[in-house]
Amino acid sequence: MIPSKASAQDYHSENLCTWCDGCGNYGIHSAIKRALIELGLKPYQVLLCFDVGCHGNMSDKLLGYRFHGLHGRVISLASGAALANPDVPVIALSGDGGCFSEGIGHLVHAMRSNYNMTFILHNNSNYGLTTGQASALTPRGEQMNTSPLGTVEDPLNSMDFIFSLNPTFVARGFSGNIRQLTDIIKAAVNHQGFSYVDILQGCPTYNKFATHEYLLGKCYDVKDANHDTSDFNQARKIATDTSEKISTGVLYQAKGIPHFLERLEARKGVETRLVDEVSEINMEDYFKKFM
Numbered sequence: 387m388i389p390s391k392a393s394a395q396d397y398h399s400e401n402l403c404t405w406c407d408g409c410g411n412y413g414i415h416s417a418i419k420r421a422l423i424e425l426g427l428k429p430y431q432v433l434l435c436f437d438v439g440c441h442g443n444m445s446d447k448l449l450g451y452r453f454h455g456l457h458g459r460v461i462s463l464a465s466g467a468a469l470a471n472p473d474v475p476v477i478a479l480s481g482d483g484g485c486f487s488e489g490i491g492h493l494v495h496a497m498r499s500n501y502n503m504t505f506i507l508h509n510n511s512n513y514g515l516t517t518g519q520a521s522a523l524t525p526r527g528e529q530m531n532t533s534p535l536g537t538v539e540d541p542l543n544s545m546d547f548i549f550s551l552n553p554t555f556v557a558r559g560f561s562g563n564i565r566q567l568t569d570i571i572k573a574a575v576n577h578q579g580f581s582y583v584d585i586l587q588g589c590p591t592y593n594k595f596a597t598h599e600y601l602l603g604k605c606y607d608v609k610d611a612n613h614d615t616s617d618f619n620q621a622r623k624i625a626t627d628t629s630e631k632i633s634t635g636v637l638y639q640a641k642g643i644p645h646f647l648e649r650l651e652a653r654k655g656v657e658t659r660l661v662d663e664v665s666e667i668n669m670e671d672y673f674k675k676f677m
């Protein structure tokens with residue numbers, strides 16, 4: 387029998403959405419589903435790992451293998467899964483609070499290790515689920531629920547930081563451009579190595595500074611500017627300079643760089659997966675030494 391193609395129905399969940407009206411997560415949800423379908427992946431052929439946050443509630447709105455872990459820790463659990471079974475594409479999703487405030491160390495080490503996985507940042511520039519706290523990406527001076535007189539800390543320049551980590555794939559999308567976002571996510575999943583995808587999203591309840599309308603007016607597609615995605619310096623420049631316009635699309639891709647498993651001498655020429663090698667071990671004799 388010829389297996390049927392992946393369809394929207396395969397991923398459909400009857401659970402109701404808990405996101406606010408106008409939340410950018412609706413657009414990201416649509417783009418992820420479309421990308422997986424266009425990649426020909428059925429829900430059992432991909433692992434989706436969610437952090438805690440508004441975006442993490444997508445875990446209830448998609449069928450398939452999902453892991454909804456601790457806040458700030460999604461990259462570590464997703465990289466473990468990617469190392470254990472490289473046959474299954476792994477996608478990790480997090481908010482900017484989880485990734486850049488709480489779990490930033492995991493991002494650094496996953497990138498320098500070049501684990502073969504996709505990371506999707508739901509960038510609403512605040513902690514949405516805990517009702518509008520400032521995150522490391524909230525612009526200085528913004529009045530948030532935790533800083534009614536305005537934040538006093540400088541935000542991280544996240545894209546400059548990402549480029550300082552010697553990335554092999556960097557993209558930026560916008561939740562209001564679902565077609566482009568679908569193509570970005572497909573390219574990220576197909577990339578061999580760590581793919582970093584920053585998605586700017588509206589948060590109509592708590593983010594009053596980078597609204598959906600603002601982003602619509604500022605974002606442009608780098609394809610329209612004939613951008614060369616292999617040019618590291620140019621990519622870094624257009625990624626970090628958002629004063630006039632915000633570049634979106636695949637900004638940088640280095641092909642042919644070995645990922646973590648390919649660099650491991652001990653795994654070279656080994657046909658089995660780590661998951662195949664897990665077996666029951668009788669510890670009785672070992673414990674006798676301590677009795």
Ligand SMILES: Cc1ncc(C[n+]2csc(CCOP(=O)(O)OP(=O)(O)O)c2C)c(N)n1
Pocket residue numbers: 437438439440441442456457458480481482483484485508510512513514515516521
């Ligand atoms: C270890 C831990 N720290 C803090 C929290 C509380 N908490 C839950 S969601 C959240 C903020 C989420 O913000 P973000 O990661 O930006 O995601 P968003 O809700 O904006 O999608 C926080 C601080 C938690 N659940 N666990």
